[in-house]
Amino acid sequence: MRYLLILLCFLLSPLNHALSLREDSPQQYVVQHGDSLWSIANKYLKNPWEWKSLWRANPNIQNPNRLYPGAVLILDYFQNQPYIRVLSNGTIKLSPRVRPRQADEAIPTIPLVDIRPFLDESLVLDEDVLTRAPYVVAFMGEHMLGGQGAQVYVKGLHPSTEMPPGGSIAYSIFRGGKNYIDPITNELLGFNANLVGYGELVAGGDPATLLLTSIRVGIKKMDKVLINNSPEFDFYFEPKSPARSVxxxxxxxxxxxxxxxxxxxxxxxxxxxxxxxxxxxxxxxxxxxxxxxxxxxxxxxxxxxxxxxxxxxxxxxxxxxxxxxxxxxxxxxxxxxxxxxxxxx
The missing domain is CATH 2.40.10.410 (FlgT, C-terminal domain)
Incomplete structure (x- = not known):
């Protein structure tokens, strides 16, 4: 059965060239806290973007495409081709039972400390998105700026179409920065937007009312309001070569x-x-x-x-x-x- 599983993995894999396996690749490695998928791929490959060709998911473990601290990696060979398999993907022992790892406990692809400000504090918005984005029009009490705990009026929010059943929506407030221009064609590529605060819905309508729950700087009129993590993205991914020439x-x-x-x-x-x-x-x-x-x-x-x-x-x-x-x-x-x-x- 194990032989058939390995054979199936190879038939379905993108292996069509010799991998750049490092001479000092460890035969066995235990994933540590602080590791990233890139750092592990770099232990085995001269070209870490070949990781997907080296990795063989174990269908018998939970979240087989994720790695967790404590996971045991084995470097093995099939028909002279190297591959990585997982003996154990780590468990948390809580006597008298064992709790499986949750997906969000997996090691990241790259160190989050290096990129965190660019996950939720900075965006590049298209011109049409920027034009259509809800925006701050006024402050309760006729203030000139909005501080933490203040309430602001936002036009174009339409919360009734966004509200999840039985829940509330958290919003991020952004301020436009520089325009990104293509250096070769002079095409407008997008608008940089930087996080200035967070808010929660107090009342619907147009304008809707938001409570400022946290701010970086004073909120101004025309600051843009977007649902948190918009546009959505998943920061778990595997290093790879682009699918086409770029x-x-x-x-x-x-x-x-x-x-x-x-x-x-x-x-x-x-x-x-x-x-x-x-x-x-x-x-x-x-x-x-x-x-x-x-x-x-x-x-x-x-x-x-x-x-x-x-x-x-x-x-x-x-x-x-x-x-x-x-x-x-x-x-x-x-x-x-x-x-x-x-x-x-």
């Missing part, structure tokens, strides 16, 4: 150095001019290439020589939008700059 550029470094000398390294977040319309998905790994260099021929100094772009790192997309994406730099050999190129790894 090529783009780094257009913003939100966490980089001050403007004019923007650069990031491993752990830095970048914005690229590729998104869902380009075929980009969460988990896609992109190679980063430095700008072309021009040198003088040492034999004939008057003759310029164009050197090919050098591969300087990789970035993993964790939140794609329509025409842009947030990506985390996961490897680099030198500083990464604006307008460095990104393409298939």
């Amino acid at each position: 090529s783009g550029y780094i257009i913003e470094m939100p966490g980089g150095m001050p403007s004019g000398n923007s650069q990031v390294a491993v752990g830095g977040v970048i914005v690229i001019n590729l998104g869902v319309t380009s075929g980009i998905e969460a988990g896609d790994v992109l190679g980063i290439y430095g700008k072309k260099r021009i040198i003088r021929d040492p034999k004939n100094p008057l003759i310029p020589i164009n050197l090919p772009p050098e591969r300087i790192g990789e970035a993993l997309v964790f939140r794609p939008f329509t025409k842009t994406s947030f990506a985390l730099v996961v490897r680099s050999t030198r500083a990464i700059y604006l307008m460095d190129r990104v393409t298939n790894p």
Whole structure:
């Protein structure tokens, strides 16, 4: 039976090339707290984006496509092809019974500490979404700004169509930032929006009334109001190569150095001019290439020589939008700059 299961896994798997297995790959590894899927893939593969070809889910365990602290990974071979199988995916022992791991206890794909501000505090909104988004029109008591505990009036919210049965809705309040423009075509790619506060519905109508439950800065008129986690995304995904050929550029470094000398390294977040319309998905790994260099021929100094772009790192997309994406730099050999190129790894 075990042989048949392994055979079936291989027949259904995307293995069609030799994997870049590291020579020092551990034969057995116990998943630790603080591990990420990327860090584990990096222990086994020179190219961690090949993880999906190495991984073999165990259908006999709960949540077979997730990994938990305590999971035991075994490196095995079938017809000379390596694969990873799981002996145990970890359990929490609560005497006198054992509680299975919950899905949200799985290790993340990449360290959440590096990307958390970009999961719920920053968005890229399309022009039509920004135009249609509900917005703050006034404050109770004729105040000029809204502080924590204040009530605000919001036009276009239509809570009756959004309210879950027997529940309430939490809203995020965003303020528009810079526009993202494609550096090659000058196309408007989207609008950066930054979180300024949270609110809960007090009364319906148009305008509806929100109670400000938490704020980062004072709420202003025209601030946009969206349901929490809108647009929705799932931050559990597997590192992989893009499904089709892509090529783009780094257009913003939100966490980089001050403007004019923007650069990031491993752990830095970048914005690229590729998104869902380009075929980009969460988990896609992109190679980063430095700008072309021009040198003088040492034999004939008057003759310029164009050197090919050098591969300087990789970035993993964790939140794609329509025409842009947030990506985390996961490897680099030198500083990464604006307008460095990104393409298939």
